[in-house]
Amino acid sequence: xxxxxxxxxxxxxxxxxxxxxxxxxxxxxxxxxxxxxxxxxxxxxxxxxxxxxxxxxxxxxxxxxxxxxxxxxxxxxxxxxxxxxxxxxxxxxxxxxxxxxxxxxxxxxxxxxxxxxxxxxxxxxxxxxxxxxxxxxxxxxxxxxxxxxxxxxxxxxxxxxxxxxxxxxxxxxxxxxxxxxxxxxxxxxxxxxxxxxxxxxxxxxxxxxxxxxxxxxxxxxxxxxxxxxxxxxxxxxxxxxxxxxxxxxxxxxxxxxxxxxxxxxxxxxxxxxxxxxxxxxxxxxxxxxxxxxxxxxxxxxxxxxxxxxxxxxxxxxxxxxxxx
Amino acid sequence: xxxxxxxxxxxxxxxxxxxxxxxxxxxxxxxxxxxxxxxxxxxxxxxxxxxxxxxxxxxxxxxxxxxxxxxxxxxxxxxxxxxxxxxxxxxxxxxxxxxxxxxxxxxxxxxxxxxxxxxxxxxxxxxxxxxxxxxxxxxxxxxxxxxxxxxxxxxxxxxxxxxxxxxxxxxxxxxxxxxxxxxxxxxxxxxxxxxxxxxxxxxxxxxxxxxxxxxxxxxxxxxxxxxxxxxxxxxxxxxxxxxxxxxxxxxxxxxxxxxxxxxxxxxxxxxxxxxxxxxxxxxxxxxxxxxxxxxxxxxxxxxxxxxxxxxxxxxxxxxxxxxx
Amino acid sequence: xxxxxxxxxxxxxxxxxxxxxxxxxxxxxxxxxxxxxxxxxxxxxxxxxxxxxxxxxxxxxxxxxxxxxxxxxxxxxxxxxxxxxxxxxxxxxxxxxxxxxxxxxxxxxxxxxxxxxxxxxxxxxxxxxxxxxxxxxxxxxxxxxxxxxxxxxxxxxxxxxxxxxxxxxxxxxxxxxxxxxxxxxxxxxxxxxxxxxxxxxxxxxxxxxxxxxxxxxxxxxxxxxxxxxxxxxxxxxxxxxxxxxxxxxxxxxxxxxxxxxxxxxxxxxxxxxxxxxxxxxxxxxxxxxxxxxxxxxxxxxxxxxxxxxxxxxxxxxxxxxxxx
Numbered sequence: 001x002x003x004x005x006x007x008x009x010x011x012x013x014x015x016x017x018x019x020x021x022x023x024x025x026x027x028x029x030x031x032x033x034x035x036x037x038x039x040x041x042x043x044x045x046x047x048x049x050x051x052x053x054x055x056x057x058x059x060x061x062x063x064x065x066x067x068x069x070x071x072x073x074x075x076x077x078x079x080x081x082x083x084x085x086x087x088x089x090x091x092x093x094x095x096x097x098x099x100x101x102x103x104x105x106x107x108x109x110x111x112x113x114x115x116x117x118x119x120x121x122x123x124x125x126x127x128x129x130x131x132x133x134x135x136x137x138x139x140x141x142x143x144x145x146x147x148x149x150x151x152x153x154x155x156x157x158x159x160x161x162x163x164x165x166x167x168x169x170x171x172x173x174x175x176x177x178x179x180x181x182x183x184x185x186x187x188x189x190x191x192x193x194x195x196x197x198x199x200x201x202x203x204x205x206x207x208x209x210x211x212x213x214x215x216x217x218x219x220x221x222x223x224x225x226x227x228x229x230x231x232x233x234x235x236x237x238x239x240x241x242x243x244x245x246x247x248x249x250x251x252x253x254x255x256x257x258x259x260x261x262x263x264x265x266x267x268x269x270x271x272x273x274x275x276x277x278x279x280x281x282x283x284x285x286x287x288x289x290x291x292x293x294x295x296x297x298x299x300x301x302x303x304x305x306x307x308x309x310x311x312x313x314x315x316x317x318x319x320x321x322x323x324x
Numbered sequence: 325x326x327x328x329x330x331x332x333x334x335x336x337x338x339x340x341x342x343x344x345x346x347x348x349x350x351x352x353x354x355x356x357x358x359x360x361x362x363x364x365x366x367x368x369x370x371x372x373x374x375x376x377x378x379x380x381x382x383x384x385x386x387x388x389x390x391x392x393x394x395x396x397x398x399x400x401x402x403x404x405x406x407x408x409x410x411x412x413x414x415x416x417x418x419x420x421x422x423x424x425x426x427x428x429x430x431x432x433x434x435x436x437x438x439x440x441x442x443x444x445x446x447x448x449x450x451x452x453x454x455x456x457x458x459x460x461x462x463x464x465x466x467x468x469x470x471x472x473x474x475x476x477x478x479x480x481x482x483x484x485x486x487x488x489x490x491x492x493x494x495x496x497x498x499x500x501x502x503x504x505x506x507x508x509x510x511x512x513x514x515x516x517x518x519x520x521x522x523x524x525x526x527x528x529x530x531x532x533x534x535x536x537x538x539x540x541x542x543x544x545x546x547x548x549x550x551x552x553x554x555x556x557x558x559x560x561x562x563x564x565x566x567x568x569x570x571x572x573x574x575x576x577x578x579x580x581x582x583x584x585x586x587x588x589x590x591x592x593x594x595x596x597x598x599x600x601x602x603x604x605x606x607x608x609x610x611x612x613x614x615x616x617x618x619x620x621x622x623x624x625x626x627x628x629x630x631x632x633x634x635x636x637x638x639x640x641x642x643x644x645x646x647x648x
Numbered sequence: 649x650x651x652x653x654x655x656x657x658x659x660x661x662x663x664x665x666x667x668x669x670x671x672x673x674x675x676x677x678x679x680x681x682x683x684x685x686x687x688x689x690x691x692x693x694x695x696x697x698x699x700x701x702x703x704x705x706x707x708x709x710x711x712x713x714x715x716x717x718x719x720x721x722x723x724x725x726x727x728x729x730x731x732x733x734x735x736x737x738x739x740x741x742x743x744x745x746x747x748x749x750x751x752x753x754x755x756x757x758x759x760x761x762x763x764x765x766x767x768x769x770x771x772x773x774x775x776x777x778x779x780x781x782x783x784x785x786x787x788x789x790x791x792x793x794x795x796x797x798x799x800x801x802x803x804x805x806x807x808x809x810x811x812x813x814x815x816x817x818x819x820x821x822x823x824x825x826x827x828x829x830x831x832x833x834x835x836x837x838x839x840x841x842x843x844x845x846x847x848x849x850x851x852x853x854x855x856x857x858x859x860x861x862x863x864x865x866x867x868x869x870x871x872x873x874x875x876x877x878x879x880x881x882x883x884x885x886x887x888x889x890x891x892x893x894x895x896x897x898x899x900x901x902x903x904x905x906x907x908x909x910x911x912x913x914x915x916x917x918x919x920x921x922x923x924x925x926x927x928x929x930x931x932x933x934x935x936x937x938x939x940x941x942x943x944x945x946x947x948x949x950x951x952x953x954x955x956x957x958x959x960x961x962x963x964x965x966x967x968x969x970x971x972x
Contacts, residue, residue, distance in 0.1 A: 599923070633941055
């Protein structure tokens with residue numbers, strides 16, 4: 001199922017949203033994006049003051065915003081004032097990516113005998129399902145019952161276990177993915193608005209950087225508009241859940257059953273103990289150490305060591321819980 | 325493997341359990357059930373005072389009970405006094421559902437070429453394993469390596485990801501189930517009694533109601549006697565565990581890695597943050613909000629917002645942990 | 649992929665590690681092992697004072713140690729003093745088990761028609777992938793899409809669900825393994841040393857003892873040098889993570905989403921509530937009861953009941969959290 005992007009006139013978008021707004025000059029909108037990575041031709045949105053700094057510098061051609069954010073919209077961007085910028089953005093997303101809210105399979109599967117011809121020096125197990133459009137590099141080992149979907153690129157020297165499902169992802173060289181992990185599924189995104197269910201289309205990718213390892217039965221969801229990224233030589237143990245648009249830096253270590261909620265950014269050289277959870281939209285600095293079963297609900301500065309629920313500095317955790 | 329139910333005379337059941345009891349009139353018992361949903365011809369049990377209200381109103385023809393519950397058994401039900409009502413009920417269950425304690429596969433698989441003939445307007449991926457007896461509606465999309473077992477009904481417009489296993493379930497219309505989820509497996513039920521392992525047969529179904537969504541790598545177990553139910557337009561994120569005989573209401577939202585233990589009932593419009601756990605046999609009201617990583621060990625009234633381990637009202641959690 | 653063990657002269661090992669050490673007599677080293685189970689011909693290591701008692705009694709022919717442990721090395725063992733015993737041991741492990749740090753599939757799959765001839769009285773579903781070298785006993789039931797790898801032995805009367813992956817494991821009689829579980833994958837082990845990634849080879853097995861049950865979507869990793877063991881009649885619910893070299897005793901009960909970190913030893917008749925986590929290298933006694941969502945970070949004596957994060961005795965948990 002390839003992306004179905006259409007150009008849409010901004011006037012048509014405004015009409016579709018039932019907004020009363022006069023724009024001086026009509027323009028073509030090519031795609032949806034978020035404030036940070038938007039480029040000319042994109043439409044974006046802002047309703048959370050956390051992202052005002054991105055709004056001020058956005059390159060989006062148009063931006064759906066709350067009224068009080070009007071003064072922060074840069075000159076290159078046409079402000080679209082809305083009572084519900086997020087809801088309206090979701091509606092538009094579905095306009096650009098019609099019927100794109102659910103993951104579906106392609107009907108075009110490369111025949112087993114053609115896989116060896118198409119990709120060089122790869123080995124694969126029984127029942128390897130490779131959809132047309134997927135790209136696979138050299139010296140790649142693939143287990144049994146693996147599914148690689150059309151929007152995926154697998155680079156050289158990658159090792160993939162059995163029962164793995166990869167879609168909408170770029171797997172860089174020397175990555176190791178263990179059995180049963182699901183990479184690149186749509187994120188968990190929907191809103192109920194005036195009794196109607198609105199599903200958020202997910203069009204970002206998952207990027208697993210060079211040398212990283214993903215354990216067994218992990219989930220790494222694609223971002224809604226931007227990419228979910230696992231850094232270089234970052235190691236994930238089993239049963240880890242990484243939500244949409246999370247970015248994890250290089251040389252991190254996540255122990256089993258960790259969960260990271262959407263849009264959180266984690267620095268380099270971070271270690272996270274088993275069963276810890278990190279809320280969404282947070283920023284975790286470099287060289288942070290997070291103890292096991294910790295619940296992180298606010299940002300953590302560089303070089304901190306934390307533990308507990310809610311997370312506190314380790315010395316405080318010890319003082320509070322262990323020395324008495 | 326279809327259910328193997330036999331009618332069994334109550335006198336035979338009493339003899340099998342080695343109970344000394346004279347019943348005035350012998351009757352035929354058709355099935356096992358729980359107090360709440362039992363109908364005429366069923367045998368049920370009660371050993372927990374939590375369920376006395378159900379005992380008082382049960383329609384079960386016979387009821388295995390602790391001696392002190394005798395006065396609560398209604399006139400329509402024959403009391404069977406036992407020192408271990410639960411153990412005796414498990415023993416009887418195995419009598420009715422011989423060799424039914426383990427999930428097994430059917431040997432009758434519908435041939436791929438026959439699936440298209442049998443079910444109208446469905447699409448499915450490679451290696452779709454559909455056991456005879458399964459029913460599939462219109463406009464259903466099914467991924468690769470999906471297994472649908474004989475006791476399952478899939479209604480119209482359902483979307484099923486890859487590597488999904490569905491058994492003993494009713495999947496209502498417009499439901500979306502993501503990759504790797506396992507729906508309708510037997511629950512986690514067994515007892516050791518006098519050195520002997522007794523497995524509890526699970527004969528309930530899983531019902532996923534209209535418009536609900538189940539994320540990736542989730543588990544939803546069937547109930548032992550009654551059904552596990554996910555309500556309408558309720559959304560589950562990835563890696564969620566729903567145990568036997570849980571009932572979740574409509575329009576709920578469960579974030580990733582949540583676990584709900586057996587027999588717990590959750591109201592409508594409830595949201596549960598990531599990694600939260602809810603103990604078994606609890607009642608969670610309507611419009612309840614449960615923060616991330618919360619451990620719920622007692623009932624929660626309507627409209628409450630809780631967080632913490634153990635769960636407390638949000639304002640108390642903030643007072644205790646954040647403001648100091 | 650069979651083990652590739654070579655005999656290596658100790659002098660060659662010392663040279664490979666760039667250690668300056670004169671040994672009186674050169675010997676052949678046959679294998680790597682840990683202190684406790686090492687036998688003549690093995691090389692082992694010790695850098696953690698927790699394991700000094702094992703060092704004193706080890707039968708290993710050579711032992712890589714920190715300088716200050718020299719006096720504890722028994723006469724039968726040649727001490728190899730190193731600044732980084734663990735790192736040097738990992739390097740040697742990769743010497744013995746070249747290219748063994750990643751799980752790969754065998755290219756030799758037994759043809760479906762030959763499986764019935766080879767193994768007696770077994771039933772199996774569609775797409776059963778059985779690698780040559782696997783051994784399967786009598787009366788074994790195997791679901792759909794199951795993968796059994798070459799280094800595995802399945803004993804009589806075992807029941808295996810669908811989408812299960814078993815490698816490097818011994819599954820004893822009467823065991824039940826549910827859908828989607830992954831047994832015997834390599835553990836989560838690596839070190840960064842002077843900018844170089846060192847993967848720890850995992851050569852231990854997983855042993856699931858008689859009558860045990862493993863739920864759905866569980867992970868049980870093999871040990872790095874010694875075996876991971878699940879005891880007799882021990883029951884695991886869904887989504888449980890058991891790390892390398894964990895040993896769980898007999899008649900235990902682990903509720904869903906529990907995680908046990910590497911090298912922890914759990915006694916008999918232990919029950920662990922849902923979502924609890926146990927740190928690595930701990931010892932949990934017999935008859936211990938661990939409440940739901942508990943975080944265990946130190947040893948627990950026999951017969952204790954604990955709950956909380958960090959774990960405390962139940963009466964203390966109740967006093968602190970519930971009665972006020």
